Amino acid sequence: MTTHTRPPTDARTSRTARITDRIEDLLEPMTTVGTQWVALDALGYLADLGYGPKVRLAPTAHTVVHPPLVEQLARDAGGSTAGTSSSTGHESRPPGSLDAADTLRTMRRQSRWWVTRAFSADSTRLPADLRLIASRAHELDDDDLRYLDRDVLGWWSHARITTTWATAPMKPNVPCMVCAQVGGLQVVIEPLAAICRRCGSAWDAATIGVLGEHVRLATAAMLDEPRVARRTPSRARDEGLPRILTGLVYESAAGE
Known part of the structure; x- marks a missing residue:
C-alpha cells in the first residue's frame, strides 16, 4: 500500500483529527466528574469525622480517574480486578470478558496490519502500534485514510461499549x-x-x-x-x- 502526504483538505483534516482523538481515547486515562452527596454538620465538616451530628446533606464534586480503555480491556479479558490497588471503581466489573478479549484481538490484528502493511514498520506492543498509526495517519491517501477511519471507529466504539460499567x-x-x-x-x-x-x-x-x-x-x-x-x-x-x-x-x- 502506497503512503504519501497530500495537501490537507477539510475532509482529510477532520478525518485525521478524528482518528487521532479516538486513539488518544484508547490510550489515555479518562477523568469523569460526578456529584456525590455527603453529610455535613452545622460547621460544614463531614459529619462522619466526628465533628457533630449529621444535620444536612450537601452535593460535592466527585472525580474519578479511569484507566485507559486498552488497559481496561486487558484487565477485563484477563479476569477479575478485585483486590488490586486502584481507586478507579473499575474493580466491580465481572471477572473475565469474552467481549473484551474479542475486542482486543481484533484491535491487535487490524493495527498490526496497518503498521506493517500501510506504514512498512515493525509491529510491537499494541499501545506503540496505535501511537504510530495516529502519528502517521496523515501520510495515507484518501481511500486508505477512509478505511483507517472506519477501523479506528470500530476499535473505539467496541472499547467504549465493552468497558461501560455504570x-x-x-x-x-x-x-x-x-x-x-x-x-x-x-x-x-x-x-x-x-x-x-x-x-x-x-x-x-x-x-x-x-x-x-x-x-x-x-x-x-x-x-x-x-x-x-x-x-x-x-x-x-x-x-x-x-x-x-x-x-x-x-x-x-x-x-x-
Whole structure:
C-alpha cells in the first residue's frame, strides 16, 4: 500500500483529527466528574469525622480517574480486578470478558496490519502500534485514510461499549442492518455510539441516525408479532437518547 502526504483538505483534516482523538481515547486515562452527596454538620465538616451530628446533606464534586480503555480491556479479558490497588471503581466489573478479549484481538490484528502493511514498520506492543498509526495517519491517501477511519471507529466504539460499567448498553432486539443477525446490536448514550457484536459494525454520532431509522422500521414491522415489548424508560430519553432511537425496545421471551 502506497503512503504519501497530500495537501490537507477539510475532509482529510477532520478525518485525521478524528482518528487521532479516538486513539488518544484508547490510550489515555479518562477523568469523569460526578456529584456525590455527603453529610455535613452545622460547621460544614463531614459529619462522619466526628465533628457533630449529621444535620444536612450537601452535593460535592466527585472525580474519578479511569484507566485507559486498552488497559481496561486487558484487565477485563484477563479476569477479575478485585483486590488490586486502584481507586478507579473499575474493580466491580465481572471477572473475565469474552467481549473484551474479542475486542482486543481484533484491535491487535487490524493495527498490526496497518503498521506493517500501510506504514512498512515493525509491529510491537499494541499501545506503540496505535501511537504510530495516529502519528502517521496523515501520510495515507484518501481511500486508505477512509478505511483507517472506519477501523479506528470500530476499535473505539467496541472499547467504549465493552468497558461501560455504570450503565448497561441498550440492546434493541432487531436484526443488524449490516449482517441481518439478531441479538448483536448495542447502544450507549455517552458517548453516543453503537456496535454489532455479530459482525463488528460500528456507528458514531454522525452515522447513528441511519441505524436509528433501521431500528424504527424493524420494530414497527414487529408490532404484530407475539413478542414481549416494553417502552424505553423515560430516563433514557431524558439523558439524551436520540429521538429516532426511542420507542419500543423488544426483548424475546428468553430474555435476550
